[in-house]
Amino acid sequence: MAYADQIKSVKDYIKLPFVYNHWYMAGMSEDFSQTPIAKTLLNRSIVFYRTQDGTPVAMQNRCLHRSFPLSEGYMEGDNLVCRYHGIRYTPEGEIASIPCQKSLSQKKLHRYPLKEVGQFVFIWMGDETEGMEDAFPDLSHLADTNFRTFGDFMLLEGNYLLMLENLNDLSHFAYLHKDSFVFSEEFLDIPFTVEKRNGGIFCNRIDRDPARVVKTLPPHYHELAEGKPIERWDGGIAVTPGIFTGLAPSYIGAEDDPDRMVLNQIINHYVTPETESTSHYWWSMSIDYEQNNDMFCEMFKGILTTGFDEDKWAVAHMQKLLDKDHIEFDEMVIAGDQAGLLYRKVMLDWVIAEHGEAPKSA
Ligand code: FES
Ligand SMILES: [Fe+2]
Structure with missing residues (x-):
């Protein structure tokens, strides 16, 4: 049966196969050093380390000889030594030496391209094509010194699409x-827009209620905002299957006011499947105001951490229920699902582009 016909509810949706031809977050820069470590991403065990000049490297974690995990090995210069029988691998994945043997094998470890932007490292696990570079989403704010970026990591006990559904859902x-975020019910009455943009779904809600918006601004902007029209966006777009960019700028002043101020907040969510039922989840907030105000940033980080813990809690509960509950089920759709449902279609397009219309065995 075609993938499109299989999806009757979220339970079917999270069974879609992983898509590899996209960039995913592999970790924070600080995760990687000259000591090899293993991470499982999209059901593949990968060994990561840095060479002596700091370049991050990612390769299959399974030694070509007897499947020993290379992450348990050690570095000799830039070469990774398998702890079991001592085969040495170069950072390109080639065999540098085999103990007690003069001839070398031409076999290679699979090496995964990485890209380090700001404090983050991204990985490409699919086919290496020319289009791969262009497929990297615009995350220039992560390396832009006008922004201060902070964030955190948590492991989700749930399929990554449960989290993506949550991110595409403002309701x-x-x-x-x-x-945590203290949104009132009236916030839900603000109409939202949903449109296809850059291959993803952009959903946005603009709050123009001065009393409500002013509460979201740091105190010393309150005076500046007095008597002026102010607005705050709560929008976002899934730019790849595992990277979501949230846009929540606040504007002080009318659109045609030359002195109109904008306080930008770009929040990224990076959800990389670990297995079908667990996911790595990082988030980052980039702001171009109060960059030097450590106290404000700490306080802001605390609020966001509390909020995203609530998402983590919801995802874990849904996964647990879906694992155990096998009733016939017709999913109900409500008005707030518009972006989420369109996103399911985009996700389906990504799956079909990589795996075809239907599973191979069908
Ligand atoms: S398993 Fe790695 S060298 Fe034998
Ligand atoms: Fe949420």
Whole structure:
């Protein structure tokens, strides 16, 4: 049966196969050093380390000889030595030496391209094509010194698409996040727009209620905002299957006011499947105001961490239920699902582009 016909509910949706021809987050820069470590990404065990000049390297973690994990090995210069029988691998994945043997094998470890931007390292696990570079989303703010970027990591006990559905859904803010982000129910009455943009779905809600918006601004902007029209966006777009860019700028002043101020907030969510039922989840917030205000940034990080813990909690509960509950089920659709449903179609397009219309065995 075609993938499109299989999806009757979120339970079917999270069974879609992983898509590899996209960039995913592999970790924070600080995760990687000259000591090899292993991470499982999209069901593949990968060994990561840095060469002596700091270049990050990612290769299959399974030694070509007897499947020993190379992450348990050690570095000799830039070469990774397998701890079991001592085969040495270059950072290109080639065999540098085999103990007690003069001839070398031409076999190679699979090496994965990486890209380090700001404090983050991204990985390409699919076919290496010319289009691969162009497929890297615009994340220039992560390396832009006008922005201060902070963030965190958590492991999700759930399929990555449960989190992507959450990110494409503005209607849970006033409930799941009622204790953290303090959105009121009236916020949900603001009409939202949904449009296809850059291959993803851009969903946005613009709040122009001065009393509500002013509460989201740091205190010393309150005076500046007095008597002026102010607005705050809560929008976002899934730019790849595993990278979501949230845009939440606040504007002080009318659109045609030459002194109109904008306080930019770009929040990225990076969800990289670990297995079908666990996911790596990083988030980062980039702001171009209050960059030097450590206290503000700490406080902001605390609020965001509390909020994203609520998403983590919801994802884990849904996965647990879906694993155990096998009833016939017709999913109900509500008005707030518009972006999420369109996103399912985009996801389906990505799956079909890589795996075809239907599973091979069908
Ligand atoms: S398993 Fe790695 S050298 Fe034998
Ligand atoms: Fe959320």
